[in-house]
Amino acid sequence: MSVPKLRSTAAVVTTLSALAATSILTGPSAAEPFSTAPCALHRTEAHHSEGVDGWNPDYTRPNGTRDAVMIFLSFPDATPRTTPAELAADHFPATTRFFTQSSHRAFTLRPHPLTHWLRMPRPSTAYAIRRDWRPEDRAAYVRDAFAAADAEVDFSRYQVVYFVADPDAPGVDSDATKVVNLDPPQRADGTDVRRVVTVFEKHPPDRLVLAHETGHVFDLPDLYHRPADGKGDWDTYVGDWDLMGSQFGLAPDLFAWHKWRLGWLAPRQVVCVRGTGPTRLTLEPLEVGPAIPTQSTGGGPGFGLGDGVKLAVVRTGPDSALAFEVRSRAGNDRTACREGVLVYRVNSGAESGGGPVEVVDAHPRTEACWENSVYPPLADAPVSVGETFTVPGADVQVEVEGRTFSGAWTVKITQGTAG
Incomplete structure (x- = not known):
């Protein structure tokens, strides 16, 4: 999700993408044992806890090769002015390259973009897409997206799902990009899909926005500070030093x-x-x-x-x-x-x-x-x-x-x- 941000030390207007991943429903889950080092903090019930003594099995662990499907959604109230290939190129190979470098080749994100648009059943304006989306509107959008993709996509083949909306449709808000957690999960093609990335980015998009959102799919938290009134500086916690703080950072490698x-x-x-x-x-x-x-x-x-x-x-x-x-x-x-x-x-x-x-x-x-x-x-x-x-x-x-x-x-x- 993109939000406006003013730098107090320079007259520069920019945006910080991807507010905290939102959930339709949430619930605790057991953690798999991971590190036993004496300095390994315990996982807590906090959302995206920074504990390293266990792994939440509800999240995809980014090791080896993970496959991601990119599904492009159009609407009855707009004719797309971009192609799926152009939108896929907005994010790949840049997103794959970021994770390959950050993981030192321990992890490869392999994209599988569809080559054509899939039509949503309702106009883009019907979903009331916005930064702080109403749960019922968000649920309707995700439900319709799965239905539109059902005949085209075998979800059992993928560990990451991107729903990419036509950026020029009148009801699409570029600030609304985020991860949606599904609890209970969406059952599709014999597999449980627990979260999807809903992408509403303009073309071309904000820098590294998809890498930030994909970090949430791997259980990483937002590291920025969101002012209570939405005004003020968002980057006081970590500044430039981690993608999960700001994808615009000068040093965005993961801690x-x-x-x-x-x-x-x-x-x-x-x-x-x-x-x-x-x-x-x-x-x-x-x-x-x-x-x-x-x-x-x-x-x-x-x-x-x-x-x-x-x-x-x-x-x-x-x-x-x-x-x-x-x-x-x-x-x-x-x-x-x-x-x-x-x-x-x-x-x-x-x-x-x-x-x-x-x-x-x-x-x-x-x-x-x-x-x-x-x-x-x-x-x-x-x-x-x-x-x-x-x-x-x-x-x-x-x-x-x-x-x-x-x-x-x-x-x-x-x-x-x-x-």
Whole structure:
């Protein structure tokens, strides 16, 4: 869903796409065991909980290859001015490329767009499509969309479903793009479809909007702050630093915490920092993927840059932790404003849109990249080489000591600094 946003530090008007995924009905479900690391926060009943000790089986896990069907819907009150091929090209291969890079090739999203329009039974205006959609109108739209596609699509073949509306139909609101959760699920072709992405984007669409929405299909929360009156700054929680905060961010790669949750980091790539005193470790940039296996000097399998530690975690409470990762100008973050060690708080008890992740600003008195950052006060948040930063209220200090020849960063994390 797209909403208007004004940057307070620059006279720029932009939009932040995709408000929290909405549900026709919701209900708790059991979690499958996942991580047993001592710093792995527990899953809670919060919507899209950031807990990593279990996986909600109602959500598609993004590993290997997942197939997505893209269904194009027209209406009796409009003749489409674009083709399905043009609309598919608005989103692919860009969406696939984002996830391939972010997962370091652990996950491929394979699109299957239809080549023709399917006609909805009612005019576009009959569905009252808008940002905060009435549940009965939304349910009618989804029901009619499934009925229109029933004869054309074998839903049992796909793990992700996109319903793409004719962007030029008079009743289509481009701010209404969102994930709709279905509980009970829609039974189609012998399979349960638990959620669909309803796409109402204009042509061409907002940048990376479909990647953001697809993140919800994989149980990722919204990380932006929605002001109560809809006015003010939406990006105060994470700024540019994760796609689930803003798809317009300069560094939209997913946090290492999210990559851990999604199963894209191996256990050896997450370090739980425990006890008082200093812990020295080497962190590799988040954006650098696993190397193709090389041969070690002994002749056995070895690994290059990209297979080392990506995430350091300090547990701060039953449902809270501090996370440390290196962000660099590479991959999905090639336009990042600043490089360095990014620090953020994680709260597994916070709801989607309620601040489950908050970036800690290591330079609170300054801002950067005001001309194109979604939130310049956090654009220079990372800790740079040679800097020491004490996390406010946490009695935890991080010192960035240097960089290795291979491009990794040497870091010292100290707990109990006040003592």
